[in-house]
Amino acid sequence: MDRSSYSEIQASGLGPIRLKVQRSYSFLRTKTGAVCSVTKNQPNVFIELVGRCSSFSKLLRIMAYVNRFIQRKKRQREVVISANELKLSFLRMVQILQKAEFSSEYVKLEKSECLSPHLQRLNPFIHTSDLKGVTFNLVRVGGRLLNAPIPYDAKFPLLLSSKSEFVSLFLRNLHRTHYHAGVKVMVSLLRQQIWLINAREACTKIVRSCVNCFRYKPVLMSQIMGNLSADRVRMERPFLVCGVDFCGPFYVYLKVRGRPPIKTFVAVFVCFSSKAVHLELVVDLSTDSFLSFFKRFVGRRGLPEKVYSDNEAAVKSAKTRLLRGVGNAKLTTDELSTHLVEVEALLDSRPIASPGNDPNDGEALTPGHLLIGQPLITLPQESGTGGVFSKASCAYLKRWRMLSALKQQFWDSWSKDYIASLQQRNKWSVGCRDLEVGCLVVVHEDNVPPQRWLTGRVVATTAGEDDRVHVAKVRTSGGVIKRAIHKLALLPVHTAPVEEIKEPEAFNGAGMLEQ
Incomplete structure (x- = not known):
């Protein structure tokens, strides 16, 4: 096949050229012949090349060497690829993609026919340009910026679709070379040269897929909230099943001049059934210190059946109350212990079920009702001859039965109001993709x-x-x-x-x- 026939096949744009080399061996010499076969249904090799390249600059360099081969230039002494060759490679790739993605629109533009409405608004046209002896027929956006004092590429940018891998490589390169620019900046820089269909969505996808940008604003995973465990919905005594966690540190001061403050911590026990809170002051995080305050907890609240550790939401509430109450005050150990008891009473007096709108419903149910029969921050009721609980009107046995019935009434309210309030998922209400091994x-x-x-x-x-x-x-x-x-x-x-x-x-x- 001579060189003229090769140029005719190349200009026809029928598809990739496949060369089959046939050799006939003889005793003295080897004859080599080339058979050229052109197929229309084969995918374009240049588009396949885009999928094999990991970076935009690598793709342009490969295309530059392909252009040297197509133009049949003599072997150059310069190995470095020039800026004009890179621009030639870019325009050649754009022309190949436009003919592949807008083939029907390209034919209509040559015949001066109308396009689809979403493309006709851009008023596209075919622009013929010559660069270093190579002619390009590129589709550009017409627009209304003919008289604007901006470069020609910004007035009439090249038209491309956002579905190709070439555009993804170009956007990644644009994002990295401009110091990981955001979506708005990327769209502005992109339209200086290319008019991309659905440009904002494509730029958003590139920014979100950037690992470096993701590490600055990572999005933590979530999953639909699981079912409550059996320990959360059982009607048991307070602190039979509980959780423990630490918060701190807090500093206490000795009443000795020149002595530095001592670092202390607060152990937070939370009842799983009643949400009651128990706070203990801890001098350090050693094993002996843990056993000491755990013995104090057991002596006051009873031996628990199960104890879970870490991830208790009451730590945040306790620490917030402590920081707001203490602040930067210089407290002694006795003063801090007193403050912990007051915070504990406040947390145990929070309603665990929302009260009704009817004034006859009574007070809201709190963990204190399940501990002592009333909120911990209320004063005791006065007793007298005319009171409801006076000895004249109520015998000891009847009083004991009344208190037992009152406590049972609180637990009935707990099972009706508080358990029903746990039915809804206040967060993590949507199922997400499961994390897989290897991620x-x-x-x-x-x-x-x-x-x-x-x-x-x-x-x-x-x-x-x-x-x-x-x-x-x-x-x-x-x-x-x-x-x-x-x-x-x-x-x-x-x-x-x-x-x-x-x-x-x-x-x-x-x-x-x-x-």
Whole structure:
């Protein structure tokens, strides 16, 4: 095949050219012949090339070498690709994509026919330009900016669709070269050269898929709230099943001149059934200190059947009351202990069920009703000869029966009002995608900026009774840790195959991989 026939096939735009090399071997020499076959139904090799490139600059360099081959230039001594060659590569890729995505519109424009309404508003036209001896027929947006003092590319930008991989590579390059610009800035920069259909949605997708931008504003995962455990809805005595957590530190001062303040903590016990709160002052976080305040708790509230640790919502309420009440005041140990008891009484006097609108319904149910029969912050009722609970009108046995009936009335109100209030999901009411093994996540850490959160890969997941994943094990640089999914943020990257992730052989209680 001679060079002229090759140029005719190239200009026809029928499709990729496939060369079949046939060799006939003889005793003295080898004859080589080339057979050219052109297929129309084959996909365009240049569009396939876009999917194989990981960056926009790499794609332009490859196209620059292809252009050198097409133009049949002699071997240049300069290996570095010039800026004009990169621009030529960009325009050639745009022309290929326009003919592939707007093939019917291209024909209509050549015949001066009307387009679909969403394209006709842009008033597109075919612009013929010449660059370094190469002619391009590109579709540009007409618009109304002919007399505007801006460059020609901004007056009549190139028309492209946002569905191609070439546009995604171009937007990623635009986003990174302009210091991870936001959506509005990207759209403004994009329209200086290209008019992209659905540009805002495409730029938003690129910004959200940027790992660097995601680490500055990570979105923690969530899952539909699971069902309440049996310990939360059982009618048992207060603190039979409870949870414990710590808050602090708080500093106490000694009445000795020159002595520095002492760091202390507060242990928060929460009853699972009545939401009653018990606070204990702790001098440190050692095991002996824990056993000491736990003995004090058992002596005052009774031996619990189950004790859960961490993730108690009452810690936030207790710490808020303590900080608002104490502030920067210099308190002694005795003063801080007194303040803890007052905060405990305040928390146990909060209504756990909303009162009705009828004034005859009585006072709202509080944890104090389930502890002593009344809110802890109210004064005791006066007793006298004319009182309801006087000895003249009520015998001791009758009084005991009345108090028992009153306590049972509170528990009946608890089972009707408080349990019914737990029916709704105040948050996490929508089911989300389950976390899978192999996903890359960042782990939320308190008092640490998001840029310094640990990055890890999920190695195991734990599903609840609703078959939803709520807990996951994550392998980080410091070992394997176990976290709830609302402490994890899924990175917008492709994950590794599941077969490559292995479950750790041993996992100790401290959340680290045993060696």
